[in-house]
Amino acid sequence: TGPTAGLLVIGEEILSGKVADENSGFLARELRALGVEVRRIEVIPDIEAEITEAVRRFSQRFDLVFTSGGIGPTHDDVTWPAVAAAFGMRLVLRPQLEQLVRASLGGEFHARDLRMALVPEGARLEYGVPPDLNRWPVIAVANVYVFPGIPLILRRKFDSVRELYRAGPIHGRAVYSREGEGNIADTLDAVVAEFPGVAIGSYPRIDAADHKVKITLDGRDAAAVASATARLIEMLGAAVVRKE
Secondary structure (H helix, E strand, O other): OOOEEEEEEEOOOOOOOOOOOOOHHHOOOOOOOOOEEEEEEEOOOOOOOHHHHHHHHHHHHEEEEEEEEEOOOOOOHHHHHHHHHOOOOOOEEEHHHHHHHHHHHHOOHHOOOOOEEEEEEOEEEEHHHHHHHHOOOEEEEOOEEEEEOOOOHHHHHHHHHHHHOOOOOEEEEEEEEOOHHHHHHHHHHHHHHOOOOEEEEEEEEEOOOOEEEEOOOEOOOHHHHHHHHHHHHHHHHHHEEEEE
């Protein structure tokens, strides 16, 4: 088994439908490519007590926790006080972050912007591998990594530190069936029982011209995934449209 992760998407704008969540999908895909299994995604409002509870719960349950949103200078940006409360820390002004805030905003700097430099006292500043001290760091507390909600900035920041999270690869295969789920369910049950270390998913399609079900096989043991795929193809027989 490899490291697990939980994603906390913070923001009333996501819950109200005003803004579409792009960050959880991006993080899930990127983390999987690095060998990290995302086990839970939760969307929560900009309410400090709720963020604190979710951060504490996720931190205890998963190896890595990623939050997005709520770290700007306005009244609804309460992620930092919530994270601090989750770990019993006080907020402090970090000189390195204050310098970055002032330098990046230049003539548009306002005193309220310093809220972005107020972080939990025990927070780590992660600059990536190799470290680039000229970039704004990703800020972490224990196993919780805090990211902004703006998708473009989140992606840039994640790319700068992605090697911190690399683990063993997750191997994946896919098989496409022209038969529907009802007809192949017994076959899937048999392969699942024979290869307990391989995660097998079944995803029906109603809009594909050449197949009715996409079956995915994932695992950390490449040989087991290959064997399970071969067994599935053998048992499905003529139902197989293609594999990838």
